[in-house]
Amino acid sequence: MSEGAEKTTNGTAKPEYKESTWGQVIWQRFRKHRLAVTGLVIITLLYGIAMLAPWVAPYDPTDIAPDRRLEKPTAAHPMGLDEVGRDVLSRVIWGARISMTIGFVAAGISLVVGVFLGAVAGYYGGTVDNVIMRVVDVLMSVPTFLLIIAIVAVVGPNITNVMIVIGLTYWSSYARVVRGTVLSLRSIDFVEAARASGNSSLRIILRHVLPNCFAPVIVMATLNVAGSILLETSLSFLGFGVQPPDPSWGNILTTGRQYMRHAPHIALFPGLAISITVLAFNLLGDGLRDALDPRLNA
């Protein structure tokens, strides 16, 4: 029996009443969503494998054996060999590393840039707001895919450029959401109070305004990682993604698609990997959305 327990008048213990933090409430609700939890587990697993790639991968992903090209899966090579005889399993594991890095970094860039610009636009209003929002509008009117390809054609397709370009494409949705939240909060009392007590604008934004944006932003970010991984796949389809011999799921899949008919193992496994990963992120995002949205309790 802990200290807070009280005894009722007839001697049985009253159930303990502890105040839960907001985080714990969210976690409770998230836990109920079994699919979302599955998503989280999968992501953690894949992330672990990806980070431990040098130790987990059975072979060197760049080791070629051209006389054994397109070998079907065997016990020694559970995912078979690719078109120059490299072990597909090792390449998929290393590819996990590169693809997930691209996903996280690109989403991170979008988040940072978008939240910052959105907050600035919402908080300062006026011309600043106008300019930023016009840029957002233009960006949303451009056929994004075409623009990405064109930019990558100019700057050259390597991992860094791909991450930055994808990152700079998606920030507009964050900006809109954050700006909306900031606008609605600007006139609320506690912000006025904070300002009156002399806090700098930056502190106000960071401490009071941003935490309220947390919910939609985190959901967006999760789905953004998924989207970035898929976008890299599409870029690889056109040859603008990560360049071989560096393995990314996108470029293994792209090379493999030529052999779909008679050596489908090359395309099958990275495709599955992408699908499962993106699915996991989507489930996670779905679950977070449900957990964080107070209105969705039936």
Next chain:
Amino acid sequence: MKRSKWFVLVVAMVIVAMVSVGCGQQAAPPKTEPKPATPPAPPKVEAKYGGTFIVAQYSDITNLCPFLSTDGASNVVNTIIHRPLVQYRYNNVPTPVMAESWSFSPDGLTWTFKLRKGIKWHDGTEFTAEDVKFTYETILDPKTKSVRAADLAPVKKIETPDPYTVVLTTEKPYAAMIDKVGTLPIVCKHHVEKIGGLDNYNKNPLGTGPFKFKERVPEEKVVLTRFDDYFEGKPYLDEIVFKAIPEPSVRMMALDSGEAHWNWWAVPEEDIPRLKQDPKFTVLQTLRTDFHFFGLNCQKPFFKDVRVRQAFAYATDKVSIVKNLATYTGVVAHGPYSDAYGDYVNKNIMHFDYNLDTARKLLDGAGWKLNEKTGIREKDGKPFKVDCMVQQGDELRKNIGVLIQKSLKEIGVDLQVREREWSAELDALTKTRDNWDTVIVQFGASPDPDHYTIFHTKGGFDLDNYANPRVDELLDKGRSVLDPKQRKVYYDEYQKIAAEDVATIFLWHSIGVNLLNSRFKGMTNEPAGQAQIIHKVWDSQATGTK
């Protein structure tokens, strides 16, 4: 007595029966016929008229005007709609088509082409020398912006003394006249004038070929129908439909499902052995006149020393590359001419057999010392790091790069494969010229041995920025002399020097692989393309007669 007679009679009848059954079995045509390399014998089974032939293209056509298009897809269609004076048929032999014969003057400056009479255009009017003159002049006109203008540039005068004779005059003897000019498809003068110029030609092409234009749905298909009055004889097929299927695996699947009948582009290597066994398909393999190569940019300081270039050549395992990556589609090359060039091939040039030790010694001799720690050679503090440019999305070249990278690593050279978009690569090779170190690419040369454009310092390509004054001289001479024996003397020396200089490490010559649905007969191996003999192709499931 009678019984023995009966016995003999029965035995005789049995023998006769057996023999006739055996003969009957022999008379049945074999399931697959070997492909002739010479003009095809007339079909053993009578060819039927009728049928629709569906061709799988790798992309939509760009231009139906034969001298404005540059891509393979358009060229196939245009070669069928239009005909030239001469074509290289039946193993690269210049064959008179719309021309009946040709000759050149003793000083080599005047060529006379006698044209066939009675050739009809698709609109029923007659083909004359006026059309030839019109075509050539249009190509030469800068307003047309034709790619083939450079081919006609040496021709200074075009005359038509009578409706069936064309006389071309040049300032210097132009050895490649037949190859570059004779093969230009001819367009119809009064038709182009009627439709108001070439801008509208894409919707309305007109030629003298075996099939005429029926309709085009952009991005989807082009449909041609038989031209009954074709001058080489009524073609067998009713219609030819060209469908654009960009995705390679889907193209193959279309042939599998029977939704397309002919795939002449990029038949996957690994499928070839299986396809050859499959009675549903006929696989045609033709040696081409091109070459795949690993080029070393001679403008770069690395490659200014011939020892370095030779070291690279010794470190390139051509045999293994071809065996593994071009098993059915390549023949190891040691020089720019494949055997399809016949007598012009010089068999006595330097070969570079794979030998890493020789390579290492050469690099040592050139002053590149191996740094034990990094494993990479250095000279004056600079490490030997080079990049290798390949076309973006090109699996084959990339894989070659990977193999070469591995060998070079063993002799202390760090090679990185960099993919570049086709436009950027073309730009780098022909305009900018100094933003690449090595390249792996293919060059499609034409049947005439004149390689002026390819390796002359003033030629349009000047591959690898190769500059050798003696080679320049030889190429100049070779193209201005008409006697094949004299040309061979010059070209033999050119091949010898180019091999020793090895700015270009020749990898292999392509064997063009065509996949045809076995239902269609009559297609032969044609190094210059099967479109030329499409009028001989017939559908065994057709039932029509003439």
Next chain:
Amino acid sequence: MTLGEFISRRLFVSIFLLLGVSVIVFGVIRLAPGDPVLVVAGLDSPPEVVESIRKEWGFDLPVYAQYFRWLVRAVRLDFGQSLMTREKVSEMIIARLPASIKLNLVAYALALAISIPMGIYSALKQYSLLDHLGTVVALVGVSMPGFWLGLILILYFALYLGWFPVFGVGTWKHYVLPSVALGASQAAGLMRMTRSSVLEAMNQDYIRTARAKGLAERVVIFKHMLKNASLPIVTIMGMRLAYLLSGSFIIETIFAWPGIGRLAINCLYSRDYFVVQGTVLLTAVMIVFANLIVDVTYCFLDPRIRYQ
């Protein structure tokens, strides 16, 4: 602000938007290395020919001059000619646009037909097995790389089973596989949105009122909830459709569908500048237009939101 004022104000802003888009695209593709004049003229061409081609297309002018030249003509709906095929850009686009639109509409309709009923069901029976199953299936659709799904569909349903043709256009059967591949990515988002809108509407006061009034469950659902739930669905629909058009390139390539996406990307590769500029402008116009329609419809459906 009246509706008229709202629309004219938005149109005015849209013009600047389109200008901005055209400038960006113009700049970016000119920056990319590669010279289309060389490709068209051929590498052997004498320099005079190359220069005359360059002049005729205006590539010898400074970049901003080229842009204005294009802009002035674009206003008169003259988007220039393709450098490769010499055809008029407007004609090329018009020839291919219907195919893309048809495919996208069918794909979207398919996605709607599946996801809206599923979304409603999921909302009513939240956390049931079918809800979870539906969510997973929809999310699988959005998680698979489009071309991978497309190739797998062709391999099994067209080649092995022979139910559908492998590629191209022609009959209704040709629509099925590419629509599924294209629509799969939409189904998840639509289902999720339907579900959350219905859920949200379910908890509103007026629903409780309607229930209290004793109206049949069915009536309650269909009349009130859907009307309010349709608001966000319509909102997203228009925008999605416009984006879909520009993103269907991959499916068009795999299935050999003669659409506009393929044209745009192929011309980007070959630096066929005018075609790319024309296509991008067209797509931007469609997106902007779609946004406008969506906003106006939004206002009609929900009287509370008036022209903000």
